[in-house]
Amino acid sequence: MTDTGTDTAATTSATVSASETRSSEQLIRAEAPVLAHNYHPLPVVVARAEGTWVEDVEGRRYLDMLAGYSALNFGHRHPALIEAAHRQLDELTLTSRAFHHDRLAGFAERLAALTGLEMVLPMNTGAEAVESAVKVARKWAYEVKGVSPDRATIVVADGNFHGRTTTIVSFSTDETARAGFGPFTPGFRVVPYNDLAALESAVDETTAAVLIEPVQGEAGVVIPDDGYLTGVRELTRRAGCLFIADEIQSGLGRTGRTLAVDHEGVVPDMLLLGKALGGGIVPVSAVVARREVLSVLGPGEHGSTFGGNPLSAAIGSAVLDLLATGEFQRRAAELGEVLDRGLAALAGSGVTGYRARGLWAGVDIDPAIGTGREISERLLAEGVLVKDTHGSTVRLAPPLTITEEELGSALAALTKVLS
Incomplete structure (x- = not known):
């Protein structure tokens, strides 16, 4: 008689082992037949994270400017x-x-x-x-x-x-x-x-x-x-x-x-x-x-x-x-001013409009430059993670632990992909 419990355990172990060694591309392909297609994620496979940064399975690092739609207000693994x-x-x-x-x-x-x-x-x-x-x-x-x-x-x-x-x-x-x-x-x-x-x-x-x-x-x-x-x-x-x-x-x-x-x-x-x-x-x-x-x-x-x-x-x-402590509220207010100034400088240069409050902004992209999705993909290539919404808008919502230098880097990347 076949020991189905042992076989199942061995299969599960082999599957876990394989997932640990598969590349980002392989893991993305593997999702298609087994996961419902109710999301259209950016092509990045995150394996580790700390603070405002995430790392994919190949070890490439990205600045997280989405923070899980505010679920990660205090950063990854505070x-x-x-x-x-x-x-x-x-x-x-x-x-x-x-x-x-x-x-x-x-x-x-x-x-x-x-x-x-x-x-x-x-x-x-x-x-x-x-x-x-x-x-x-x-x-x-x-x-x-x-x-x-x-x-x-x-x-x-x-x-x-x-x-x-x-x-x-x-x-x-x-x-x-x-x-x-x-x-x-x-x-x-x-x-x-x-x-x-x-x-x-x-x-x-x-x-x-x-x-x-x-x-x-x-x-x-x-x-x-x-x-x-x-x-x-x-x-x-x-x-x-x-x-x-x-x-x-x-x-x-x-x-x-x-x-x-x-x-x-x-x-x-x-x-x-x-x-x-x-x-x-x-x-x-x-x-x-x-x-x-x-x-x-x-x-x-x-x-x-x-x-x-x-x-x-x-x-x-x-x-x-x-x-x-009030620390995070103050950081969001103070760095929100930095974000606002950075986006204001892009108005008319690929940005048709934006709305910002604290460390949260919706940025409307000039359709001649690209869709929100295309800008998100270009920022991904620059090591910055954002997400589009409603076609032409990109949302920025970094962890409230972000530094002014990191925020400046994200704004510089956005300026680059819009130019």
């Missing part, structure tokens, strides 16, 4: 975060929420304090946080506001990106995200972003919440006019509905403040966090809200086996330690 992960791995990784564990209360207390809110619902991914907020807002509308059953609406902005689940793509205006995935979830109204008049006209007695990104990241780092967020806050308060701010990409230091809403001193009713909250190590997200809002949830009405697990709570707490 020593304090790695230490927290190692320490917790030796103690406890998972209990499920069937039991209490010793790391969760402290994490929630500190996250609530950081945001100026009162109660935390821990989840894993950004999309989970958004889905959770949608459920909470609807339940709040029925139990607190008094909206008739199954009539609650949520107002969102065009150009939004809140995730890719079926409910979330139901209110996306990106046809690539929507096409072929219907029927869609009802109950959402879409208005132009940065348009308070349009928002006011869409809000009525059925409105549970207004859900917006304080800065639209996927849309190309679209920054609203000064006063827009204040206006949203005032409008929702008058209308008796909730203001939900999705800060999954914009939050935790990226824009030069702890939160993007801090630029206008606004406190939403619900705040959605993710990406950087996990330190680039594990997926961690959270809905942080006023107590009155999150208190509508009762046992069994929502949950997540891994949400708020001991490992994520330990790493999230270490992230909050880093933010508590």
